[in-house]
Amino acid sequence: MATDLIGIISKKVGISPKIVQSIVQLLDEGNTVPFIARYRKELTEGATDEQLRDFDEIYSYTRNLEARKADVIRLIDEKGLMTDELRKQIMEAETLARVEDLYRPFKEKKNTKATIAKAKGLEPLADILAKAELSKEDFETEAEKFVRDTGDAKTSVKNKEEAIQWAKDIIAEAVSDHADLREEIKSREETACLLESKKTKTFDEKGVYKIYGNYSKRISEMPSYAYLAVTRAEEEKQLQVKLQFSTDKIWEDTTKFFFPKKQGTSICYLQEALEDGLHRLLMPSLEREIRSDKKRWSDESAIKVFGENLKNLLLTPPIKGMTVLGFDPAFRTGCKLAVVDQTGKFLDKTVIYPTEPQKKIKEARDTLKKLVDQYKIDLIVIGNGTWSRESEKVVHDFIEMNKLTVKYMITSESGASVYSASKLAQDEYPDLDVTIRGAISIAHRVQDPLAELTKIDPKSIGVGQYQHDVDQKYLKEKLEEKVEDIVNSVGVDVNTASYTLLQYVAGLSEAVAKNVIAYRDENGKFTSKAQIKKVKGLGPKAYEQAIGFLRIKWGKEILDETGIHPEIHKQVYALLETEMGIKKKDLKLPMTVEKYPENKLVAWSETYKIWLETLRDVLAELQRPGLDPRDELEAPCFSSTILDIKDLEIGTKLDGIVRNVTDFGAFVDIGLHSDGLVHKSQMANHYVTNPTDVVKVGQQVKVKVIDIDLEREKVSLSMKDDSAPQVPRREQNMNQERKAPEKKRDEHVSESTMKGNITFS
Numbered sequence: 001m002a003t004d005l006i007g008i009i010s011k012k013v014g015i016s017p018k019i020v021q022s023i024v025q026l027l028d029e030g031n032t033v034p035f036i037a038r039y040r041k042e043l044t045e046g047a048t049d050e051q052l053r054d055f056d057e058i059y060s061y062t063r064n065l066e067a068r069k070a071d072v073i074r075l076i077d078e079k080g081l082m083t084d085e086l087r088k089q090i091m092e093a094e095t096l097a098r099v100e101d102l103y104r105p106f107k108e109k110k111n112t113k114a115t116i117a118k119a120k121g122l123e124p125l126a127d128i129l130a131k132a133e134l135s136k137e138d139f140e141t142e143a144e145k146f147v148r149d150t151g152d153a154k155t156s157v158k159n160k161e162e163a164i165q166w167a168k169d170i171i172a173e174a175v176s177d178h179a180d181l182r183e184e185i186k187s188r189e190e191t192a193c194l195l196e197s198k199k200t201k202t203f204d205e206k207g208v209y210k211i212y213g214n215y216s217k218r219i220s221e222m223p224s225y226a227y228l229a230v231t232r233a234e235e236e237k238q239l240q241v242k243l244q245f246s247t248d249k250i251w252e253d254t255t256k257f258f259f260p261k262k263q264g265t266s267i268c269y270l271q272e273a274l275e276d277g278l279h280r281l282l283m284p285s286l287e288r289e290i291r292s293d294k295k296r297w298s299d300e301s302a303i304k305v306f307g308e309n310l311k312n313l314l315l316t317p318p319i320k321g322m323t324v325l326g327f328d329p330a331f332r333t334g335c336k337l338a339v340v341d342q343t344g345k346f347l348d349k350t351v352i353y354p355t356e357p358q359k360k361i362k363e364a365r366d367t368l369k370k371l372v373d374q375y376k377i378d379l380i381v382i383g384n385g386t387w388s389r390e391s392e393k394v395v396h397d398f399i400e401m402n403k404l405t406v407k408y409m410i411t412s413e414s415g416a417s418v419y420s421a422s423k424l425a426q427d428e429y430p431d432l433d434v435t436i437r438g439a440i441s442i443a444h445r446v447q448d449p450l451a452e453l454t455k456i457d458p459k460s461i462g463v464g465q466y467q468h469d470v471d472q473k474y475l476k477e478k479l480e481e482k483v484e485d486i487v488n489s490v491g492v493d494v495n496t497a498s499y500t501l502l503q504y505v506a507g508l509s510e511a512v513a514k515n516v517i518a519y520r521d522e523n524g525k526f527t528s529k530a531q532i533k534k535v536k537g538l539g540p541k542a543y544e545q546a547i548g549f550l551r552i553k554w555g556k557e558i559l560d561e562t563g564i565h566p567e568i569h570k571q572v573y574a575l576l577e578t579e580m581g582i583k584k585k586d587l588k589l590p591m592t593v594e595k596y597p598e599n600k601l602v603a604w605s606e607t608y609k610i611w612l613e614t615l616r617d618v619l620a621e622l623q624r625p626g627l628d629p630r631d632e633l634e635a636p637c638f639s640s641t642i643l644d645i646k647d648l649e650i651g652t653k654l655d656g657i658v659r660n661v662t663d664f665g666a667f668v669d670i671g672l673h674s675d676g677l678v679h680k681s682q683m684a685n686h687y688v689t690n691p692t693d694v695v696k697v698g699q700q701v702k703v704k705v706i707d708i709d710l711e712r713e714k715v716s717l718s719m720k721d722d723s724a725p726q727v728p729r730r731e732q733n734m735n736q737e738r739k740a741p742e743k744k745r746d747e748h749v750s751e752s753t754m755k756g757n758i759t760f761s
Contacts, residue, residue: 009062013055019045023055032506033481034488035545039565041613049485065096072103081106089179097289101179114173117166120157122146126170132260132267139266140164168273171258175277176285181257185250185282190290194244195219197230202237209233219243219294224301225663227294228466243287254278299470301663305692306464306475307482309661312696313412313463314486316449322378325371326443328413328435329383329391331355337367338439339375344447346429347375349436354394355387365398372406380406383413383442384659389673409446410669412659414462416441419455424500450490455500458483463697465662480504487549491563494532494550495525507545512537528556529566558587562625564618571608572618579604589625645672645713652705656717658695666695668703668717676715678703683719694719 006024010017022043026036033056037049044052069090076082086102093099109115117126125146129139143160150156157163175181197215205213212230219227233239254274259267321342328336334351341347348371354364371377380395382388388410395408419425420437429437444452458479459467467475487504494502494516502513515536526532529547538546548565555561559569576582582591596604596619605612656668659675665683667675678695680688688694695701707716 005063005066008066009059012062013058015045019043023047023052024059027056027059030541032545034485034506034549038488038563038617039548039567039614041617042611046613049489053481061096065093065099068096068099069093072099076103076106079106098179098183101182104179105174105177109173112173113166113169116154117169120146120155120166122157122163122166123170125163126167126174129164129167129266129270129273130171130174130258130260132263132270134264134266136265136268138264139269143167164269168269168276171270171273172277172281175254175258175274176281178257181253182282182286184253186286186289188249189243189245189286190293191218191220192246193219193290195222195227195230195241196244197233197239197241200237200240204238207238209238212239216244219290222294223663224298225465227298228302228469231295232466232469243290245283245287250278250283296471299474302464302466302470303475303478305661305663306459306467307478308692309463309697310458310461310479310482311486312698313461314450314453314483315490316698318448318450319379319446322447323375324443324447325368325375325377325380326439326441327380327382327391327395328416328439328442329355329385329387330435331387332357333435334358335364335387335391336435336439337371338436338443339371339377340440340443340447341375344444346432346440349432349439355390361394364394365401368395368398369402372404377406379446380408381443381446382408382410383416383438384410384669385413389671392671411442411445412462413438413442413445415453415456415460416445418457418460419452422455424455424498428498450487451497451501454483454487454504455498463660465660491549491551494552495520505546505549507542508538509542512542526552526555528552529560530557558584558589561589562621564621568610568614568618571610575604575608575610589622591622593619593623645708645710645715648705648708648715650705650708654703654705654717656701656703658697658699658701661691661695661697663691666691668701670703670715670717672713672715674713674715676703676705676717678717678719682706682717685720 006017006020009024010020013020023036026040026043031040033049033052036044037047037052041047047055073082073087073090076086090099090102093102117123125143128134128142134142140160143163146163147157147159148155149158157166194216195218197212199213203213204210209229209232212226212233215230217226222230230239230241234241254277258270258274323339323341326338326340328338330336334353335355336349336351338349339347350367350371352364352367353360368380382391382395392408392410398404399406399408416438417434419441420434425434425437425441429440432440441452441455453461459472459475484504484506487501488506492501492505499510499513499517502508502516503510505513508516512535515538516532519535520526529550529552532538532547532550533543544567548563551562552560557569559566559572564572573584573587576587577584601612601615604610605615608615610618654670656670656676658666659669660667663680665677665679668678670676678701680691680694683691683694701719703717703719704722705715706718709715
């Protein structure tokens with residue numbers, strides 16, 4: 001890579017050129033983000049997965065930007081139209097949009113009014129009009145000189161009126177193509193312009209868009225969820241949406257660039273040309289750009305929230321050591337039950353009919369008692385779909401009546417039907433009905449949420465907002481990155497994982513993941529990481545990237561059950577034997593490692609050729625091999641109460657579980673059919689900008705009922721502490737302003753965020 005590009009990126013991200021060079025080289029060599037973050041810390045100043053992904057986007061964007069600059073300069077040079085000032089402007093451009101604006105006047109255009117006028121030879125007349133020095137009469141006399149009949153409609157000009165109109169068309173296009181004018185108007189209007197929405201004849205007054213029926217707000221102040229809602233309503237023909245611009249200021253900007261100091265009365269024609277260029281060409285183009293930028297920002301914001309929710313859901317601690325009954329509620333077709341043992345192995349299935357219309361409650365209780373007794377069931381897991389609360393009451397009453405120690409809980413069943421009908425589910429349970437596979441999935445979700453949920457397309461898991469309205473390609477890319485980071489942070493047991501989990505391991509594709517399973521099925525369990533090299537399609541680079549994140553328990557090589565990369569196994573064994581007196585054959589994990597002084601660690605690092613940060617990780621792994629970060633988190637709670645919305649009162653205090661977090665608040669399961677909403681204004685006694693700073697999916701929270709809508713079955717909740725002092729709004733805003741620089745870059749890299757810095761710690 002050219003040195004100047006390294007310097008440009010260094011300046012953008014705020015880290016030294018040396019570190020930039022290292023990261024760029026690692027990425028260009030085909031190293032994955034999880035591998036770099038975990039095993040090349042010394043070369044990146046300890047950058048996290050998220051920071052490296054941000055860096056990768058800035059790197060890719062900057063590389064494309066610099067390449068486009070060079071291409072545009074070449075294209076303009078070839079036309080012989082390059083000037084020193086234009087070259088300087090292109091080289092100083094910080095976004096692709098600015099480069100394209102500068103190139104716009106030089107692009108070959110087809111069949112515009114201006115190109116037709118130029119073909120008729122009217123560019124000289126447009127130049128005269130642009131100067132506007134002549135009187136109106138003298139200009140019209142000049143226009144008559146361009147009237148001619150060539151016998152070809154493409155080059156003929158019928159009369160002076162037509163000549164003047166064609167000249168005005170050339171100037172109108174020049175207005176639209178003027179890069180500095182576009183930049184000046186857009187930079188102000190993308191902040192100042194109003195978005196206004198009006199009802200159409202098909203508007204649903206009681207629908208979800210009712211607050212946007214007659215809506216007006218600065219587009220820059222619209223939160224992402226509001227903009228996505230408005231655009232969806234617009235697509236559904238329920239709203240008409242328009243941007244309202246500062247017309248007086250726009251006209252002032254335009255005249256500044258196009259009105260000459262000395263003016264003749266022909267200025268009236270120039271004014272008409274400028275107005276046409278603004279209204280017909282420039283402003284519609286800028287409106288599309290501003291709305292497109294707002295849509296991209298809204299997509300990025302929604303996807304960021306979705307990714308954070310997905311991360312917290314996938315990191316839900318598994319419930320270990322329990323035999324589980326998966327309970328998939330239903331109405332007419334009955335509730336499907338599936339028993340799985342402590343390892344997740346399917347044991348038994350049946351169907352009960354405790355809900356409407358059959359209401360065979362006694363038979364259902366008898367069946368439950370039989371299953372609990374036969375399989376020593378520890379936990380009943382109920383999916384949160386239709387009739388889940390009626391099913392919960394059946395289970396709750398059953399446990400109470402029989403005085404059992406069995407626990408029960410509600411879990412999200414989003415995506416279970418997607419998995420149940422998938423090819424993977426058919427391969428895993430070929431002899432079972434789709435509905436029974438769903439009950440098995442519900443049970444597995446609490447036994448190992450990560451392993452089960454990676455079988456499902458991330459956007460089908462149901463923890464986002466407007467996921468079907470955002471850029472689907474970008475959504476898929478970012479969610480898969482999030483899953484990849486989580487899977488690699490946890491590590492994967494290569495002898496028990498499905499291919500859907502393995503495919504998220506750094507360096508492994510879906511095809512290679514399937515080959516790992518095929519090899520395991522044919523040859524039995526892997527006994528060493530070295531054996532994995534024999535898998536078809538797994539080359540040296542893929543092996544290097546993946547192997548540190550794979551685990552082999554009770555294998556031939558004791559370090560294979562840890563996250564210590566095999567590339568340093570020999571050095572680790574040498575260190576253990578020489579410095580701690582532990583031979584390889586005597587090594588047992590976990591082991592106790594004393595706290596060594598820094599100078600000793602530095603000496604060991606140099607002696608055994610192990611990077612210092614990596615050495616610290618090695619010592620931590622020896623003490624807690626294969627540490628699962630989920631073990632550090634709060635375990636899911638079990639249900640104990642049944643609620644009906646009619647039983648609620650304003651002021652009722654409840655325990656709940658956060659099921660989803662959005663830009664505007666959090667949805668909390670309090671035991672009703674529908675989750676209650678805690679608006680972000682009710683999340684804390686201080687001002688909350690980002691709900692994900694306060695709560696996360698799966699978190700247990702204490703809430704108070706502040707509003708009940710019986711007709712719509714909606715409940716509004718508050719998490720505020722009544723006993724705590726309220727922070728005045730002015731002070732809240734001041735606190736937010738102080739924090740703002742720290743949170744400057746909290747969006748995906750786009751045109752508007754290319755100037756932000758990344759700080760690696």
